[in-house]
Every structure is written in structure tokens, then in C-alpha cells.
Amino acid sequence: MPDDQGLIRERLGKLGLGPRREDEIVRELGEHLEDHASALEARGVAKDTALREALDSVPNWPELRNEIVSAETEEATLNYRTKALWLPVLCALTMSNGLLALMQIFGAPAHFYSLSVGNSVHALCGFIIPWLISQPVVGAVAAYWSRRAGGSVRHQLLAALAPSIALLGLFVLILPWAMIVEKPSAPLIRLAAFLILTVTWVLLPAIPLLLGAAPFLRKPQAQS
Amino acid sequence: MTGIDTKIKRGSGELAILALLNREPLHGYEISKRIAAMTNGVLQFNLASLYPLLYRMEKRGWVKGKWEEAQSGRQRRYYYLTPAGKKQLAPLRKEWGLFFQALHRIAGVADAG
Numbered sequence A: 001m002p003d004d005q006g007l008i009r010e011r012l013g014k015l016g017l018g019p020r021r022e023d024e025i026v027r028e029l030g031e032h033l034e035d036h037a038s039a040l041e042a043r044g045v046a047k048d049t050a051l052r053e054a055l056d057s058v059p060n061w062p063e064l065r066n067e068i069v070s071a072e073t074e075e076a077t078l079n080y081r082t083k084a085l086w087l088p089v090l091c092a093l094t095m096s097n098g099l100l101a102l103m104q105i106f107g108a109p110a111h112f113y114s115l116s117v118g119n120s121v122h123a124l125c126g127f128i129i130p131w132l133i134s135q136p137v138v139g140a141v142a143a144y145w146s147r148r149a150g151g152s153v154r155h156q157l158l159a160a161l162a163p164s165i166a167l168l169g170l171f172v173l174i175l176p177w178a179m180i181v182e183k184p185s186a187p188l189i190r191l192a193a194f195l196i197l198t199v200t201w202v203l204l205p206a207i208p209l210l211l212g213a214a215p216f217l218r219k220p221q222a223q224s
Numbered sequence B: 001m002t003g004i005d006t007k008i009k010r011g012s013g014e015l016a017i018l019a020l021l022n023r024e025p026l027h028g029y030e031i032s033k034r035i036a037a038m039t040n041g042v043l044q045f046n047l048a049s050l051y052p053l054l055y056r057m058e059k060r061g062w063v064k065g066k067w068e069e070a071q072s073g074r075q076r077r078y079y080y081l082t083p084a085g086k087k088q089l090a091p092l093r094k095e096w097g098l099f100f101q102a103l104h105r106i107a108g109v110a111d112a113g
Helices: A003-011 A019-040 A047-056 A059-104 A130-148 A155-158 A162-181 A186-215 B005-024 B028-040 B047-059 B083-112
Strands: A109-116 A121-127 B064-067 B075-081
Touching: A003 A019, A003 A047, A003 A059, A019 A047, A019 B028, A019 B075, A047 A130, A059 A130, A059 A155, A059 B047, A121 B005, A121 B028, A121 B083, A130 A155, A130 A162, A155 A162, A155 A186, A162 A186, B005 B028, B005 B047, B005 B064, B005 B075, B005 B083, B028 B075, B047 B064, B075 B083
Parallel strands: none
Antiparallel strands: A109 A121, B064 B075
């Protein structure tokens, strides 16, 4: 009943749960209110009084609003984030690191290149090509999993890039330690080494991870 | 059931709702009516106490709401017990059974004294 729903919407205010869910809640509470008022009318209470009494059965509308929001968001946040972000992230990290470990165990060839920065800084960087080739699969699985769980495009991207982000986080933690605490005699060389590590183990794997994820990156469909 | 602590009411409400829905799917108003009728009004849930509980149970996956046409011809949101809700029913029954046994034992000791 639109009038009942209007009265409820007015008292509840915005719930911040998205228009679709809010409409559903208001509609459901409106139906309940209408039933309650009808039951009172059947007992001989005048129509207006019945509606007022039904509305008064809720002693504190702001408290009801908070209870509904709490019921809708507390567990939803946990479940949604776990399903749409943390599980795909865990999957991507396990797959990526598991593949790297397997390739090292089975002796996948590593390619090393010597790089020169300026006249004095030389660094060696290594790639495990088969591991890089395997990364699109990791990105694809993580992005697909996140999307299936209702994750946003941002969640899908974060899940797909998790192996690179984790290593970047590690390097960001290690770099200040290496530069400030250890006080290396050749800080430029140390810095260059970190930059090369970041390129080879963060930026380079991020490309195949993204390539794998790209076909699956899209907004989740609205739930029916 | 004014005066009874909200947590107790919520806990007992969960059991009452699961037990009711184990028999048949019901919409919110019908749930509150049945609970009041079956407990002779001792346990009462109104709009304010019922729906946050139902939504919480739905989020936990114990019940699932579905809009359907009622006998009156109006669309109502019927709640169905899910397999997870069914699993939850037995331990809840046991837990509340133990709770009441314990209370009964305490009351018995108090009476004897």
C-alpha cells in the first residue's frame, strides 16, 4: 500500500542500503503495517486510529532503522568482502607462489640479465619465463572468482593483481630498512637493485596478470 | 514479552522462527501472529523486533525471503528455511533445552531451600 510505504519511508529515513533493497524493506514493512491495521479494524477500531496504533507499535523508529542497517550490513560486509575480495586474493597468492615454487623445484630455467645504470651501477635481474607465462591464468581465475562473488571491478582488479601488490608491499617495507637501518656503503646501488626488483617481480608480472584478468573485468550483475 | 532481555528474546526468536518455518514458509506478519498464538502471547514480536531478526537470519543464510502472491492476492515476502537453517535448528533446540533444564534445576533448589 503506497500510503503505508510513504509513512514508513518518512519515519525510517535513508538506510544507505541501495535503492533496490531499501524499496524492498519499505514495501515489506508497509505490508506488515497494513496487516496490523486491518487486524485492529476488524476488532472495531476506526481506520485512522488503527493505522496510528499500528505505527505506534514501533516505539522508536530511529532505533529500528539502526537495527535494520546493523542486521543488513554487519554480516554482509564480512561475507561480501570475504567472498568477493579476500578469498580470490588468497587464491591468486596461493596459485602464483605455488607455481613459482613448483617451477623452482622442477628446475624451470631462469634467465639473468645484467643491467647498467650510469657508469658505476650494475645489477643482475632474473626472470623465470614459464612463471611469467603462467600468470595470466592466475589473473583470470582471481578476477572471475571475484566477479562471480559479486565483487566490483576494483575488487576484481585487486584480486587479480594480488601477487604483485603483495610483493610491492614487501619491497616497500624492506626498502626503508635497507636504506636507513643498514646504512649501506653504496646506497645508490642498493636503491637501483630495489628498483630493478620492483620492475622484474612487481611490474612485469602485473602485465600478464592484467592480461589474464581483462576478459573478466566487468560490473557484477544485479542480484535477482 | 516486555521486560525480557533483548538478547534472550532474540535467541528465543531465532529458534521460534526456525521451528515455524520448518513446517511451512510464512510471511513476516504471519510469523508474528503464529508466535503470539502458539505461546499464548508470552512471546510477541512486532514490526520493530521481528524484521531486524529476520534480516539478520537471512544474512546468515538460515532463511530466504521470496516475494509471492498470498491467498489475499497481495504480494508478500515469504520466508523459507534453507538447508543451513535446518542444520541450525537441532543445535539451537538442544541449547535452549539445556538452558531451561538448568533454570529448572536452579528453581528447584531455590524452592527446596
